[in-house]
Amino acid sequence: MGKKLLIEHANVPGIETLEVYRSTGGYASVEKALKSMTPEQIVNEVKVSGLRGRGGAGFPTGLKWSFLAKPEGVARYLVCNADESEPGTFKDRYLMEKIPHLLIEGMITSSFALGAKAAYIYIRGEYFYVARIVEKAIAEAYAAGLLGKNILGTDYSLDLYVQIGAGAYICGEETALLESLEGKRGNPRIKPPFPAIAGLYGCPTVVNNVETIAAVVPIVNDGGEAYAKIGIGKSTGTKLISASGHINKPGVYEIEMGITVEDFIYSEEYCGGIRNGKKLKAVVAGGSSVPILPADLILKTAKGEPRLMTYESLSDGGFITGSMMGSGGFIVMDEDTSIVKNLFTFARFYHHESCGQCSPCREGTGWMEKILKKFMNGTANESDVDLLWDIQSKIEGKTICPLGEAAAWPVAAAIRHFKQEFIDIAKSKKFIDVSHYNRLNKLVKG
Ligand SMILES: Cc1cc2nc3c(=O)[nH]c(=O)nc-3n(C[C@H](O)[C@H](O)[C@H](O)COP(=O)(O)O)c2cc1C
Numbered sequence: 001m002g003k004k005l006l007i008e009h010a011n012v013p014g015i016e017t018l019e020v021y022r023s024t025g026g027y028a029s030v031e032k033a034l035k036s037m038t039p040e041q042i043v044n045e046v047k048v049s050g051l052r053g054r055g056g057a058g059f060p061t062g063l064k065w066s067f068l069a070k071p072e073g074v075a076r077y078l079v080c081n082a083d084e085s086e087p088g089t090f091k092d093r094y095l096m097e098k099i100p101h102l103l104i105e106g107m108i109t110s111s112f113a114l115g116a117k118a119a120y121i122y123i124r125g126e127y128f129y130v131a132r133i134v135e136k137a138i139a140e141a142y143a144a145g146l147l148g149k150n151i152l153g154t155d156y157s158l159d160l161y162v163q164i165g166a167g168a169y170i171c172g173e174e175t176a177l178l179e180s181l182e183g184k185r186g187n188p189r190i191k192p193p194f195p196a197i198a199g200l201y202g203c204p205t206v207v208n209n210v211e212t213i214a215a216v217v218p219i220v221n222d223g224g225e226a227y228a229k230i231g232i233g234k235s236t237g238t239k240l241i242s243a244s245g246h247i248n249k250p251g252v253y254e255i256e257m258g259i260t261v262e263d264f265i266y267s268e269e270y271c272g273g274i275r276n277g278k279k280l281k282a283v284v285a286g287g288s289s290v291p292i293l294p295a296d297l298i299l300k301t302a303k304g305e306p307r308l309m310t311y312e313s314l315s316d317g318g319f320i321t322g323s324m325m326g327s328g329g330f331i332v333m334d335e336d337t338s339i340v341k342n343l344f345t346f347a348r349f350y351h352h353e354s355c356g357q358c359s360p361c362r363e364g365t366g367w368m369e370k371i372l373k374k375f376m377n378g379t380a381n382e383s384d385v386d387l388l389w390d391i392q393s394k395i396e397g398k399t400i401c402p403l404g405e406a407a408a409w410p411v412a413a414a415i416r417h418f419k420q421e422f423i424d425i426a427k428s429k430k431f432i433d434v435s436h437y438n439r440l441n442k443l444v445k446g
């Protein structure tokens with residue numbers, strides 16, 4: 001069994017309450033940090049741990065924290081990104097729903113390290129019930145003197161707020177999130193300046209993912225070195241993976257970085273193999289925006305080495321033969337899956353979620369959806385594959401925020417690895433029924 005640093009106690013009855021959480025050692029990192037460590041020592045432990053941001057980009061957390069500007073007399077903020085809207089990713093919801101105090105503990109310890117006196121948890125609108133769970137836990141923490149003035153009798157004070165978004169994927173992009181938190185439309189800002197210099201209300205701000213902040217708890221408790229011993233190379237510690245699709249055991253798993261992809265898909269400890277004894281066709285390893293890989297390339301790199309669940313191994317070969325760890329949304333597809341139909345659903349999503357500020361993204365996402373719709377309607381021609389390729393290539397690197405890439409990469413990868421499938425559909429002129437997506441949409445939207 002792999003080591004679990006975050007969700008080991010997730011199924012302990014009552015773990016969402018302060019009493020039970022504390023009985024499992026909860027809030028020890030707050031005691032340790034506030035009473036025996038300096039903020040600089042905590043930042044250093046996080047650096048030593050090698051922890052990388054779990055929101056998708058994998059940027060080293062300690063380094064990010066050390067960039068935070070500290071002008072005299074200016075407030076600093078920690079903002080937790082709990083927007084989690086990337087299709088295929090649901091690990092942050094699991095963590096907040098099951099062990100809300102772990103996130104709150106991480107927020108207190110991290111805020112102390114950053115010198116923040118106010119911190120925010122920005123939760124997507126669709127996670128309304130999760131926000132209520134987190135709010136309840138925050139109220140318990142205030143009542144126990146873990147939040148508010150003079151935490152645990154020290155001279156450190158912190159206020160922690162929950163803000164619920166209105167349900168827009170783009171509000172997960174950190175600068176759009178900050179705009180939304182300020183009460184404005186969630187449009188991404190042009191960077192620089194980066195949030196570390198001018199973030200929330202123009203003040204220095206760190207934005208971190210839920211899982212990143214939760215990981216600070218074991219790092220402070222056991223030390224950065226102990227954390228860095230788990231994993232391989234620059235992929236240290238454990239990682240939460242949201243596993244979905246055609247597997248026997250979908251769910252959220254905490255893995256030690258470095259296990260093989262094959263082990264993750266086929267072992268009983270994790271996904272338990274492909275459903276109904278079918279063959280594996282493809283995997284989207286890190287949430288809908290990362291390149292899809294066919295079975296042979298997800299299990300082994302182009303060099304023929306076993307592909308590992310690490311940042312480096314998943315991206316080995318670049319986008320020609322590799323992909324990305326992303327947010328850890330691991331979507332498994334069996335031999336019966338239509339890659340083009342799946343791509344159509346992704347394209348619809350990105351078109352719907354584009355904020356519309358940049359022409360390549362605003363127009364390109366809509367155009368790609370329209371062409372993919374032709375494949376569904378049986379009206380596409382072979383030349384539409386080249387057109388799709390051309391459009392996606394004109395989005396990447398030409399937009400304010402990476403939603404442009406998030407929309408372009410899945411299209412490029414699907415054509416790169418499954419071009420024949422597009423051609424076959426175009427030739428067949430067959431109608432592919434996707435009307436149930438519209439019905440689902442109506443159900444979701446009411
Ligand atoms: C379109 C878009 C959506 C994003 N959605 C999320 C999200 O839901 N949660 C998240 O943590 N990061 C998301 N990110 C990444 C954030 O911008 C940011 O990099 C992250 O919150 C930083 O935290 P980390 O360093 O702990 O990963 C998104 C980025 C983009 C471009």
Ligand code: SF4
Binds near residue numbers: 353361399401
């Ligand atoms: S890339 Fe898309 S989502 Fe991002 S700012 Fe431009 S239009 Fe908005």
